[in-house]
Amino acid sequence: MAESPSHAHDGHAHAGHGAHDGHGGHHEESWFVHYFWSTDHKMIAKQYLVTGMLMGVIGAYFAYVFRMQLAFPGKPVPGYGLVTGADYNALVTNHGAIMIFWVAMPVLIAAFGNYLIPLMIGCDDMVFPRINRLSYQIFAISAVLVVASFFVQGGAFGGAWTAYPPLSAKAEYSLTPAGSSLWLIAVALEFVAFLLGGINFVTTAMNSRAPGMKAFDIPIAVWMIVIASILFMASVGPLIAGALMLLFDQMIGTGFFDPDRGGDPILWQHLFWFFGHPEVYVVLLPAMGFVAEIITTFSRKKMFAYKTVLATTFATGLLSFFVWAHHQFIAGIDPRMANVFSVTTVLISVPIAEMCFVYIATLYGGSITFSVPMLWALAFIAEFLLGGVTGIYLGSSGADIYFHDTYFVVAHFHYTFFPIAIIGSFAGMTYWYPKMFGTFMNEAWNKLHFWVTIIGFNGIFLPLFITGASGDHRRIFDYTNFPELDTPELQSLRVLATVSLLVMLVIQPVFLINFFYSMFRGKKAGANPWKANTLEWQAASPPPHGNFPTLPEVYRGPYEFSVPGRDEDYWPQNSPN
Amino acid sequence: MLDLFMLQGSSFAGSIDSLVWLVTFIVGTWFVLVEGIFFWLLFRYRKQDGVKAEYFDDGREHAIKHVWIEWPHRAILALDVIIIYGAISVWMEVKMYVPVTDETIRITAQQWAWTFQHAGKDNKIGTADDIILIDEMHVEVGKKYLFELASKDVLHSFSVPVWRLKQDAIPGRVITGWFEPTLAGEYDVQCAEICGIGHGIMPAKLYVEYPEKHAAWLENPAPMLASSNPQ
Ligand code: HEM
Ligand SMILES: [Cu+2]
Ligand SMILES: [Cu+2]
Numbered sequence: 001m002a003e004s005p006s007h008a009h010d011g012h013a014h015a016g017h018g019a020h021d022g023h024g025g026h027h028e029e030s031w032f033v034h035y036f037w038s039t040d041h042k043m044i045a046k047q048y049l050v051t052g053m054l055m056g057v058i059g060a061y062f063a064y065v066f067r068m069q070l071a072f073p074g075k076p077v078p079g080y081g082l083v084t085g086a087d088y089n090a091l092v093t094n095h096g097a098i099m100i101f102w103v104a105m106p107v108l109i110a111a112f113g114n115y116l117i118p119l120m121i122g123c124d125d126m127v128f129p130r131i132n133r134l135s136y137q138i139f140a141i142s143a144v145l146v147v148a149s150f151f152v153q154g155g156a157f158g159g160a161w162t163a164y165p166p167l168s169a170k171a172e173y174s175l176t177p178a179g180s181s182l183w184l185i186a187v188a189l190e191f192v193a194f195l196l197g198g199i200n201f202v203t204t205a206m207n208s209r210a211p212g213m214k215a216f217d218i219p220i221a222v223w224m225i226v227i228a229s230i231l232f233m234a235s236v237g238p239l240i241a242g243a244l245m246l247l248f249d250q251m252i253g254t255g256f257f258d259p260d261r262g263g264d265p266i267l268w269q270h271l272f273w274f275f276g277h278p279e280v281y282v283v284l285l286p287a288m289g290f291v292a293e294i295i296t297t298f299s300r301k302k303m304f305a306y307k308t309v310l311a312t313t314f315a316t317g318l319l320s321f322f323v324w325a326h327h328q329f330i331a332g333i334d335p336r337m338a339n340v341f342s343v344t345t346v347l348i349s350v351p352i353a354e355m356c357f358v359y360i361a362t363l364y365g366g367s368i369t370f371s372v373p374m375l376w377a378l379a380f381i382a383e384f385l386l387g388g389v390t391g392i393y394l395g396s397s398g399a400d401i402y403f404h405d406t407y408f409v410v411a412h413f414h415y416t417f418f419p420i421a422i423i424g425s426f427a428g429m430t431y432w433y434p435k436m437f438g439t440f441m442n443e444a445w446n447k448l449h450f451w452v453t454i455i456g457f458n459g460i461f462l463p464l465f466i467t468g469a470s471g472d473h474r475r476i477f478d479y480t481n482f483p484e485l486d487t488p489e490l491q492s493l494r495v496l497a498t499v500s501l502l503v504m505l506v507i508q509p510v511f512l513i514n515f516f517y518s519m520f521r522g523k524k525a526g527a528n529p530w531k532a533n534t535l536e537w538q539a540a541s542p543p544p545h546g547n548f549p550t551l552p553e554v555y556r557g558p559y560e561f562s563v564p565g566r567d568e569d570y571w572p573q574n575s576p577n
Numbered sequence: 578m579l580d581l582f583m584l585q586g587s588s589f590a591g592s593i594d595s596l597v598w599l600v601t602f603i604v605g606t607w608f609v610l611v612e613g614i615f616f617w618l619l620f621r622y623r624k625q626d627g628v629k630a631e632y633f634d635d636g637r638e639h640a641i642k643h644v645w646i647e648w649p650h651r652a653i654l655a656l657d658v659i660i661i662y663g664a665i666s667v668w669m670e671v672k673m674y675v676p677v678t679d680e681t682i683r684i685t686a687q688q689w690a691w692t693f694q695h696a697g698k699d700n701k702i703g704t705a706d707d708i709i710l711i712d713e714m715h716v717e718v719g720k721k722y723l724f725e726l727a728s729k730d731v732l733h734s735f736s737v738p739v740w741r742l743k744q745d746a747i748p749g750r751v752i753t754g755w756f757e758p759t760l761a762g763e764y765d766v767q768c769a770e771i772c773g774i775g776h777g778i779m780p781a782k783l784y785v786e787y788p789e790k791h792a793a794w795l796e797n798p799a800p801m802l803a804s805s806n807p808q
Contacts, residue, residue: 167772305638357645396660562631
């Protein structure tokens with residue numbers, strides 16, 4: 001740690017595990033420094049969280065526009081206007097990219113990773129606080145760029161979030177000369193931001209743990225975020241190289257992916273999916289981590305088979321590097337290769353299913369309270385299961401010949417991504433809200449929001465399994481051109497999906513208002529409102545700079561609930577007896 | 578499963594549909610079972626006055642691990658083997674082993690149209706009597722076709738849902754494959770790979786004809802776009 005403390009916040013990071021005597025000095029920092037130039041992990045977490053939520057609103061708005069077009073083709077969409085083929089492609093592309101790179105990643109990994117890692121392992125800040133600040137700043141620039149790409153000449157990039165060349169490589173094909181490059185630069189910057197963040201997460205979790213916290217005393221949420229960061233860092237390298245090559249193809253006329261000049265468009269697909277499949281687990285794991293914390297707390301049960309959770313996580317992570325070509329079964333790869341990838345893909349069901357079983361077994365013998373965070377965590381398990389099992393259809397190469405690029409795929413991956421990015425985030429936000437802001441959100445409104453969101457979600461995507469099985473292909477802006485698809489039955493399913501989306505969207509302001517209103521007016525929460533064991537609950541709510549009055553020492557694992565012979569049904573990690 | 582939603586129009590559509598049924602039985606059973614256990618646990622172990630949660634020490638945990646983890650692990654592994662076997666056999670039938678075919682058809686994709694080069698009366702591709710049509714493809718029931726798929730610009734994907742056939746077209750390569758139509762009628766061809774702003778309006782019409790009708794078309798291969806109204 002060679003950085004020299006230049007102002008108050010940095011000073012904290014360097015106080016290390018010693019005393020925190022500099023607290024009095026924080027009051028003079030300006031408003032700007034406090035909110036925009038902070039190196040405090042909790043403030044950076046909130047920056048990521050709010051940015052992610054904002055981008056979530058944009059991503060949802062895009063979904064609203066293109067779903068309206070699908071339900072009522074050719075009619076102007078209220079709040080948007082007519083949706084052309086070019087608009088549709090741009091909206092779908094950026095919906096997908098924003099939801100994954102600017103919502104799921106910042107909220108699940110960056111916001112919660114930043115917030116939770118130092119608090120859960122009992123230290124005062126990240127190891128590299130200024131790298132942390134830089135990470136958010138680069139991320140913020142990338143978010144601005146991707147939104148700005150809608151306002152440049154030719155409009156936003158519309159070649160799908162997978163950006164397959166030659167369409168993405170040549171403006172004469174994509175017709176978005178500026179949009180394609182801006183999009184690609186934004187994505188590449190986002191990767192840089194998360195590489196920087198990942199360095200911090202891994203280093204901090206390895207080096208700054210409270211005395212006494214051994215490897216198997218680390219809360220699962222921390223493990224998951226760290227493993228996710230490692231997966232991300234190990235998989236993104238080739239894609240960053242690929243992104244630069246694609247950028248060169250776009251801007252200076254190289255031909256890496258241009259078949260006319262000896263390049264190969266399929267190469268991009270390998271680079272993309274070598275990253276893209278592990279990326280699925282990069283966002284899945286943190287959500288699984290939150291769910292582990294929540295179900296143990298609200299069933300007052302020890303996590304069942306803690307080490308099995310870790311083993312299955314490692315197995316999944318490792319296997320996830322060997323399944324990427326299941327996205328390319330029919331892309332013109334050697335058909336024999338499909339056999340290999342079909343085997344690895346179907347086999348990944350083993351560790352993932354085991355992980356689900358371990359979570360479900362944790363409920364066995366518990367005493368379950370259906371609080372709002374618990375509802376979200378349970379909904380995650382129930383819904384993710386459907387996403388998981390439908391993946392088997394797609395991993396079975398023979399069946400994927402039909403399913404590939406149909407709405408069945410869209411429904412499948414939203415049954416994984418929606419639980420991850422939306423349900424998982426709501427679980428985390430409602431669970432740690434009292435810690436972050438020191439107050440409770442209104443529970444009744446939150447329950448209403450939960451049920452409407454869940455019903456809406458299933459109403460959107462269950463019909464899409466059927467339209468997919470009936471022949472609806474993805475990224476098609478108007479089905480009336482296809483006689484087989486232009487039937488009243490299919491159209492009523494499309495309308496059902498859109499109406500369900502409207503229902504789901506209408507309820508979201510209830511959460512947002514509750515979220516911001518409760519910061520100021522919510523019932524005060526004590527340090528440990530849920531009676532949980534992990535260290536973040538031993539700090540004040542909200543934790544001050546430096547987190548803990550004295551840095552905690554750890555005596556036991558994180559899930560010692562309902563231990564026989566004790567009066568209390570919880571046993572904080574730092575309590576000596 | 579897919580047969581509930583659409584016709585089976587090719588010789589291998591049935592195999593794919595059976596595979597989908599197989600997967601549905603296996604994962605469907607698991608899904609219902611696991612959700613059932615899950616909701617039952619939620620009900621059974623809901624918080625009740627005076628009832629404390631159990632604490633599993635290492636010994637207890639170890640004792641029940643085989644029920645929750647080890648047996649399911651083996652069962653899933655065994656079922657995975659069945660699924661993989663089914664998946665690969667169907668894959669081989671459709672994509673790996675091209676049977677001896679009766680005729681060749683060249684399919685070329687471009688932004689945003691399909692060109693179909695039919696062999697014509699002499700049944701040989703690349704001769705003067707080839708019939709070249711845009712967005713219109715004619716084949717005969719019961720004949721095996723070899724297709725040669727190419728693209729002039731970006732990626733496209735040749736997809737015929739009723740045949741359960743899909744194959745990406747890649748510029749710079751010619752990809753071959755086969756099909757045998759078994760059901761006469763008019764069907765949709767969709768482009769399944771995003772290919773630019775016209776991707777959503779890149780349909781083609783597929784005419785699968787009985788031998789007499791196909792022979793008549795060969796005599797007088799005028800485009801029949803006028804008759805391609807929605808059913
Ligand atoms: C707000 C509710 C959502 C709705 C109604 C929705 C709907 C859709 C639909 C219908 C498509 C396919 C459009 C097409 O292929 O023409 C799509 C694509 C996609 N969505 Fe969502 N989605 C939602 C949330 C999410 C979330 C939370 C994520 C991820 C975290 C996500 C990730 C994606 C991705 C990656 C694509 C593929 C984009 C592409 O084809 O390039 N979506 N979404
Ligand atoms: Cu994948
Ligand atoms: Cu296309």
